[in-house]
Amino acid sequence: MRVTDEAIDRIKQMIVTGELRPGDRLPREPDLAARLGLSRSSLREAVKALALIRVLEVRQGDGTFVTSLDPALLMETMGFVLDLHQDASVLEFFEVRRILEPAAAARAALRMADTDIAALRKLLDELGPEPSVEDLLASDVEFHRLLAIGSGNRALASIIDSLRQPTYRARIWRGLTQNDAVARTLAEHRAILDAIEGREPEVARSWATVHIAGVERWIQEAVNLDAVEAPPRPRKASAKSARVLTRSMPAEY
Numbered sequence: 001m002r003v004t005d006e007a008i009d010r011i012k013q014m015i016v017t018g019e020l021r022p023g024d025r026l027p028r029e030p031d032l033a034a035r036l037g038l039s040r041s042s043l044r045e046a047v048k049a050l051a052l053i054r055v056l057e058v059r060q061g062d063g064t065f066v067t068s069l070d071p072a073l074l075m076e077t078m079g080f081v082l083d084l085h086q087d088a089s090v091l092e093f094f095e096v097r098r099i100l101e102p103a104a105a106a107r108a109a110l111r112m113a114d115t116d117i118a119a120l121r122k123l124l125d126e127l128g129p130e131p132s133v134e135d136l137l138a139s140d141v142e143f144h145r146l147l148a149i150g151s152g153n154r155a156l157a158s159i160i161d162s163l164r165q166p167t168y169r170a171r172i173w174r175g176l177t178q179n180d181a182v183a184r185t186l187a188e189h190r191a192i193l194d195a196i197e198g199r200e201p202e203v204a205r206s207w208a209t210v211h212i213a214g215v216e217r218w219i220q221e222a223v224n225l226d227a228v229e230a231p232p233r234p235r236k237a238s239a240k241s242a243r244v245l246t247r248s249m250p251a252e253y
Helices: 002-016 029-036 040-052 076-083 087-111 114-125 133-150 154-162 164-177 181-197 201-222 239-248
Strands: 056-059 063-066
Touching (some): 114 181
C-alpha cells in the first residue's frame, strides 16, 4: 500500500501543479510509470483508487483522463461514505449542517440573484398552508439545495448536498411524529427567505441556525442522547430507541 500511496501522491502532484489539467489524458502506462520511477502494477492500483474517488476516469480503449474535478463530482464519494453511517450518528451530520448552512444562507443574502429568490418564494407558496409531510419534505430538500447553490460557492453547495442523505430519514421521522413540525418548518423557511430577500446576511444566518438546531435538539431528545457531554466516540442509540426509530420511519431514505 505504501508504494501505491506514493503513486497516488505523484499523480496528485501532477494535477496540483497544473501539469495535468481537467480533461487531460494521462501518458501511456509504461511511459508514465518510467517517468515517475514506479512499477506498472503500483501505478495501475493508483489509477484505480483515483478513479473510485472521481479524480480520474478510465475509458476503455481510449485511455485514462483527468475528470472535470467539479466539486459536485468529487463530493459523490463523501455522499457514499455518509450513507454507511448508522441512525444514531445522524446528530453529527446535523452538527455539520448547523455549521455550514447558516454560512451558505448568509452568502446567499449577498449573492443570490433576484430571479432565484423568486423561485424559492414560488416553491414555498406552492406548498399551501397545510402540506402533507411528503410534500413538505420534497420542498424542504429543494429549498436547502437551492439555498446552498445561491451561496455562489460550488464546493460549499456540494458538501451541503452530500449531507442531505444521512439526515433525510430523521426529517421524515420528525414530520410524522412531532405535532408542529410542518408549521414550524414552513415558518422558518419563510424567515430565512425573507432575510435573504431583504439582503440581511446575519439575520439569514441566525434563522438558518435556529432551523437546523431545532431539528438537532428534537433528535437528541427523541433518542435520549446526552446533549451536554460530548462522548469521545459516537454513541449508539439504545435498543429501545433503535426499535422506535425503525418502527417510526419509512425504510427508504
